[in-house]
Amino acid sequence: MILAAFLALFRRDLRLALRQGGDTGLVIAFFVLTVVLFPFGVGPEPEVLARSAPGILWVAALLAALLSLDRLFLPDYEDGSLDLIALSSLPLELATLAKCAAHWVSTGVPLALISPALALILDLDPRAIATLLASLLIGTPALSLIGGVAAALTLGARRQGVLLSLLVLPLYVPPLIFGAGAVEAAALGMPPRVDLLLLGALTLAALPLCPWAAAAALRQALG
Template identity: 55%
Template sequence: MTALLRRDLKLAVRAGGGFGLGLAFFLIVTVLVPFGVGPQSELLSRIAPGILWLGALLACLLSLDRLLALDWEDGTLDLLATSPLPLEAALGIKALAHWITTGLPLVLAVPVLGILLNLPAQGYGWLVLSLLLGTPALSVIGTFGAALTVGVKRGGLLMSLLVLPLYVPTLIFGAEAARRGATGMDPLTPLLMLSGITAGVVAIMPFASAAALRVNLR
């Protein structure tokens, strides 16, 4: 299992691996929003938590169609399915690798990018915490979407349509926790809901992904 994780991380950082794709997209979104909205620091600080969460979500979505498609094209998925590694574990590991290469860099970059959007000082901790709790859910749900559409040529659009509704609860509670944190309210309830969603999907989604993938491998 660690072999698969090591391989995926190694592949992500080598040329053409797509590491930094999500991060670059996130950077572009947060840099451009102030230009689009205008230089009203009050308005910016009000929308900052939502924009940052939305940017993180879209950045995750951007790299999802590579998650399984590359392994499908070169036959790795067939061979993994016949290996001693349970498919559920393999997909869980692939989701973890996706989070480490996409979600985690976003979490680490967000304090810097918050400055661009004039995020209130008290909001930084809560924003980082909500992203840290929420982005793993984005990766495992995304793996499920990738498993559903793995055999489809140019399945990126179909996958986005399937995955976006599943992302909505994570976005609502994540952005709400960050917003409450930024405005000095108590963010505990949305944070708990967010943690619950993440814990739930981490437990269930690898099985759903493996079931979907088995059907697609036939």
């Protein structure tokens, strides 16, 4: 019963994200454009680009994930669906988890899948490309979950978008450090295992804690 409701909400959100206005397309376009802008800023030398590629790719992915966060709860909050979700048999914690999972599948996974192509543009060491893919797949769930908390906290605030980025960016420091660290280690020919494990630990810690905090914030928003 609860599982069916969870899956129904997950499928609904995913379908909305994929069919409605191209949220996913926008996120990927933003990711690609941000990465492409960097060579204009730091110069076209391959060594410089290859050296900074892990950081550029991770920062750009992080900003792209941030871009769509305000859509996580706001449409449902405005048209009243969120009240219905809160009243349904599904606990609000699991409802936020379903929404974050749908956000991850519609933004984090496409970002990770497109990243190898951008790694080639930036001349990243080919040994690091598999690690880049793995680190984004492991780390982006944490981005969606932490972002879910911030989105729930800022629901109904004035200027939600700016507020959201102010709240979320300091909390994104640990995933950024371990994600970019793993890719950099791999690019230097060192094993990225420790960074990937720590990144996984962050995601696993966020998995139970973030939906809980986000649900508490949503209850405040719904009054």
